Amino acid sequence: MIEIRNVQKSFGSLSVLKDISLQVKKGEAVVIIGPSGSGKTTLLRCLNLLEQPTNGSIRIGDAKLHFHEGQSIKRQFLMELRLHTGMVFQSHHLFPHMTAQQNVMEGLVTVQRRTKAEARTTALKLLHKVGLSDKADSYPYQLSGGQQQRVGIARALAMGPDVLLFDEPTSALDPEIVGEVLKVMAELKQEGMTMVVVTHEMQFARSISDRVVFMDQGVVVEEGKPEQIFDHPEQERTKQFLNRLNWL
Amino acid sequence: MDKYINLFIDSLWPLFKAGLLFAVPLTLISFALGLALALLTALVRLSNIKPLVWMARFYVWVIRGTPLLVQLFIIFYGLPSLGITIGAFPAAIIGFSLSVGAYNSEVIRAAIQSIPQGQWEAADSLGMTRAQILRRIILPQAARVSVPPLSNSFISLVKDTSLAATITVTEMFQRAQQIAASTYEHMLIYCEVALVYLFFSTILSAAQVRVEKYFERYVVR
Ligand SMILES: Nc1ncnc2c1ncn2[C@@H]1O[C@H](COP(=O)(O)OP(=O)(O)O)[C@@H](O)[C@H]1O
Ligand SMILES: [Mg+2]
Numbered sequence: 438m439i440e441i442r443n444v445q446k447s448f449g450s451l452s453v454l455k456d457i458s459l460q461v462k463k464g465e466a467v468v469i470i471g472p473s474g475s476g477k478t479t480l481l482r483c484l485n486l487l488e489q490p491t492n493g494s495i496r497i498g499d500a501k502l503h504f505h506e507g508q509s510i511k512r513q514f515l516m517e518l519r520l521h522t523g524m525v526f527q528s529h530h531l532f533p534h535m536t537a538q539q540n541v542m543e544g545l546v547t548v549q550r551r552t553k554a555e556a557r558t559t560a561l562k563l564l565h566k567v568g569l570s571d572k573a574d575s576y577p578y579q580l581s582g583g584q585q586q587r588v589g590i591a592r593a594l595a596m597g598p599d600v601l602l603f604d605e606p607t608s609a610l611d612p613e614i615v616g617e618v619l620k621v622m623a624e625l626k627q628e629g630m631t632m633v634v635v636t637h638e639m640q641f642a643r644s645i646s647d648r649v650v651f652m653d654q655g656v657v658v659e660e661g662k663p664e665q666i667f668d669h670p671e672q673e674r675t676k677q678f679l680n681r682l683n684w685l
Numbered sequence: 686m687d688k689y690i691n692l693f694i695d696s697l698w699p700l701f702k703a704g705l706l707f708a709v710p711l712t713l714i715s716f717a718l719g720l721a722l723a724l725l726t727a728l729v730r731l732s733n734i735k736p737l738v739w740m741a742r743f744y745v746w747v748i749r750g751t752p753l754l755v756q757l758f759i760i761f762y763g764l765p766s767l768g769i770t771i772g773a774f775p776a777a778i779i780g781f782s783l784s785v786g787a788y789n790s791e792v793i794r795a796a797i798q799s800i801p802q803g804q805w806e807a808a809d810s811l812g813m814t815r816a817q818i819l820r821r822i823i824l825p826q827a828a829r830v831s832v833p834p835l836s837n838s839f840i841s842l843v844k845d846t847s848l849a850a851t852i853t854v855t856e857m858f859q860r861a862q863q864i865a866a867s868t869y870e871h872m873l874i875y876c877e878v879a880l881v882y883l884f885f886s887t888i889l890s891a892a893q894v895r896v897e898k899y900f901e902r903y904v905v906r
Pocket of ligand 1: 475478
């Protein structure tokens with residue numbers, strides 16, 4: 438489904454991703470953990486092409502792009518790859534001037550050229566799926582953080598992506614509402630959605646993931662099944678990280 | 686006393702009519718054209734296309750740095766010596782539009798820049814084109830931010846249309862000058878025309894409040 442090969446990303450002289458290679462199979466949930474500043478967000482943004490990798494290649498489904506330093510890629514090709522992915526942002530970035538339903542409809546109407554009626558039906562179905570049927574006509578400011586984040590998930594799902602990317606979807610939320618977002622994500626996993634999730638919720642990471650990737654300083658230090666990473670990490674840096682979170 | 690009341694009543698309609706025929710259309714047309722120019726200038730300045738950016742900056746610099754009165758004189762009295770003759774009313778429209786465009790391009794540019802980067806990225810990640818993102822996501826939000834400053838500029842314009850008198854447009858103030866000259870009742874007539882301006886700007890301010898309400902429907906009140 439996803440194949441990342443030798444991806445590097447630098448901002449000026451700052452090298453943030455150093456030769457990352459990673460595969461995600463269809464229906465797999467891969468959780469990325471690692472200390473802050475290790476490049477997790479940048480990796481997700483590269484998958485969504487909000488950032489262009491400096492070097493390397495990315496394949497998602499049947500779309501594939503090679504990146505070479507100093508060579509920019511036509512927006513049209515970026516778009517092709519991007520449409521295979523859906524992004525859920527840390528701070529949701531809902532459109533404040535649109536209701537929940539309009540937020541979910543936006544991509545369907547402007548990008549996929551669906552009719553309003555069709556888009557509305559799809560939006561209501563997706564809002565129902567994330568448990569927000571009764572909030573379709575609410576503006577983002579009228580929703581709680583957890584509800585906003587769930588609208589964000591519905592908005593990303595609307596485009597029918599092959600893979601959903603989550604960047605710390607719960608880290609801006611109050612502890613008591615983290616659960617409602619995680620529940621929706623667990624349901625998506627049940628339905629076979631392919632997901633790449635950056636999170637600090639270790640309990641959740643363990644229960645939802647097929648594979649855990651530990652990143653530090655722009656490299657994949659260790660990856661494996663959740664039991665292996667959480668209970669028997671091999672690398673010293675992984676141990677230290679989990680220790681600091683009182684996990685080991 | 687009766688004499689004053691009669692004069693007041695007699696001049697009210699000519700003044701009011703001049704307002705309806707000149708101040709109001711001058712304001713509405715110049716503001717509409719000016720806003721389009723302002724939006725264009727703001728987008729050009731945000732475009733990073735160097736020559737265009739310089740042109741836009743030059744335009745804003747010149748218009749903001751020189752008196753509107755002088756600009757009107759250049760357009761109406763100056764251009765004919767270059768062989769370009771423009772009627773008084775169109776000349777006024779050009780002058781006012783250029784002025785509205787220059788001042789408000791900065792307002793609109795600031796408003797666009799005040800919209801968080803995340804909004805661009807969220808729309809981008811849905812696959813929207815830059816034009817779609819501007820039109821559907823950024824500009825509606827920027828409009829809300831810019832309505833209060835734009836309204837101020839609108840009200841100022843109502844009053845600035847009196848400057849058109851200086852380039853022979855027989856607008857309200859010109860009418861007032863004519864009446865005052867023939868009756869010698871300067872105090873009365875100029876106070877009266879002030880009242881008529883007040884009337885028009887109050888009506889237009891009321892419209893402004895409604896526009897602001899409309900744009901604030903999605904914000905906590
Ligand atoms: N647009 C950018 N410009 C410059 N540096 C950036 C940019 N985005 C991220 N970085 C840097 O890249 C590093 C990794 O950031 P990030 O991917 O956000 O890490 P994480 O999500 O793991 O905390 C940080 O040092 C950060 O300062
Ligand atoms: Mg991050």
